[in-house]
Amino acid sequence: MRIAFMGSPDFAVPALRALHAAGHDIRAVYTQPPKPAGRGQQETPCPVHRAALALGLEVRTPARVKRDAQAHADFAALDLDVAVVAAYGLILPPAMLAAPRRGCLNIHASLLPRWRGAAPIHAAILHGDAQSGVTIMRMEEGLDTGPMLLAESVGLTRQSTTAALHDALAAMGARLILRALAESPPETPQPEAGVTYAPKLTKADGLLDWAQPAAALDARVRAMNPWPGAYFPHAGDMLRVLAAEPAEDMGAPGAMPPGTVLPGAGLVIACGEGALRLLRLQRPGRAAMEAEALLRGYPLAPGLILA
Template sequence: MRLAFMGSPDFAVPALRALHGAGHEIAAVYCQPPRPAGRGQKEQPCPVHRAALELGLPVRTPARLRKDEAEHAAFAALGLEAAVVAAYGLILPRTMLEAPRRGCLNIHASLLPRWRGAAPIQAAILAGDAESGITIMQMEEGLDTGPMLLKGTVPIGPRTTTPELHDALSAMGARLALEALDRSPPTLPQSAEGATYAPKLSKADAPLDWTLSAAALDRRVRALNPWPGTVFTLAGETIRVLAAEPTEGAGPPGTVLNEAALIACGEGALRLLRLQRPGRGPLPARDFLRGFPLPPGAVLG
C-alpha cells in the first residue's frame, strides 16, 4: 500500500519501522524540522527523521502546514492510499486530511475519548487511571475527535512510569496500525461524553506541591520524568526527584521528617528514593544525602 508516514518523536519510530518491514511503500516521511540541541546547540534531526534516513526513505520537514498551499499540493501529488500519523506535532489542514484515498489514520496514546490532546500518557498516570491504551482513529479537523477504528489496552500498575507506559503503547501502536490497514475495520464515532483533555506539559509543571497527598506526588514523579521532571528547592538549589514512594507520616507539608529523606505531604509522606543535583549524575537517596543532607525539620520549597 502506498503510504505517507507522519511522526517525530521516539514514540512514532516503531510504527514507521513496522510499516516499512511489512512491505508498505512509504512515499514520504513527514517530521519536525531539525532543531538545536545539546551543549553545542547544533541542529539535530528528530528520531523519526533519523530512522527514515536509516531506512532510505524520503523525508520532508515543513515548519508549518496550515497555509502552505505548495505543501498541500505536494502531499496530494504523492497519490497515497493512506497516511499514518503518530505524534507528528503539526495540525493537518482539511486538504491534506482528505488527500489520501483512505484518509489519515492517527495512532493516539489513550483510550479515546479519554485524554485527547498532547500528553495522554502522562495524564493517565497523573489521574491514577487503571489502564491506558492505543486508539487508531480516522483523523478529522477536530482535536482527536475523529471516529475510532481499533483499540488496545495496557494496564497501569502502582509503580508504572511514563517511560514504561510509553514503550508499551509505542509497540502496541505499531501493531494496531498494521492491523487497521490490513483489515479496514468499521469506524465507531466518539462520544463527547466522558471526553477529557491532556494539555501540553511545560517546565512550570516540574515543582512539587507538598500540600498534595503523597499518592498524588508519587504519581507526579512517575508521570513527569524524564520531562519536564519533578523538583524541589532547598538552600537555593533545585533538586530533581527521579523516584519516590508514598508511605505513612505526618507533619507540615514539605517538612523533612527524618534523615532518610521522608517528606511530609498534605496527606501521608513521600520517601525520596533517587535524586539529582544540577550538573551532577543521579544518585540513590542514601548516596545523595552524604553530599547534600536534608536535615530533619527543614522545609522544602
C-alpha cells in the same frame, strides 16, 4: 499500500519501522524540522527523521502546513492510499486530511475519548488511571475527535511510569496500525461522554508542591519521568526526583508543616496528606544517586522545611 508517514518523536519510530518492514510503499516521511540541541546548539533531526534516513526514505520537514498551498499540492501529488500520523506535532488542514483515498489514520496513545490532546501518556499516570492504551482513529478537523477503528488497553499500577508506558504503547501502536491497514475495520464514532483533555506539558508541571497529598506527588514523579522531570528547589539547586513512594510505614506526619524533612530512615517529606519517601535524586550536573548517598553530603536534615 502507498503511504505517507507523519511523526516526530521516539513514540512514532516503531510504527514507521513496522510499516517499512511490512513492505508498504512509504512515499515520504514528514517530521518536525531539525532543532538546535546540546551544548553546541547544533541543528539536530528528530528521532523519526533519523530512523527514516536509516531506512533510505525521503524526509520532508515543513515548518508549517496549515496555510501552505505548495505543501498541500506536494502532499496530494504523492497519490496516497493513506497517511499514518503518530505524534507529528503539526495540525493538518482539511486539504491534507482529504487527500489520501483512505484518509489520515492517527495512532493515539490513549483510550479515546479519554485524554485527547498532546500528553495522554503523562495524563493517565498523573491521574491514577487503572488502564491506558492505543486508539487508531481516522483524523478529522477536531482535536482527536475522529471515528475509531481499533483500540487495545493495558493495565496500570501504582508503580507505572510514563517512560515504561510510552515504550509499551509505542510497540502496541505499531502492531495496531498494521492491523488497521490489513483489515480495514469498521469505524465507530467516539462516545460523547467521558471526554477529557491532556494539554501540552511545560517544565513547570514537574514542580512538587508539598501541600498536595503524598499519593498525588508520587503520581507526579512517575508521570513526569523522564520529561519534564519532577523537582523541588533547595539551597540554590533544583533537585530532580527520579523515584519516590508514599511513606505508608511512617503514619501521619501529625502537625508537621508540608515540606518538613521527617526523622527516620531515608529521606521522607511531610505532605498535605501523608508523607513521601524520596528514593532516587539528581543534583544539577551530577549523576543520579540513591537518597541515602545524597544525604551523606547534602543539607537535608530532619526538621528542615522545604519551600
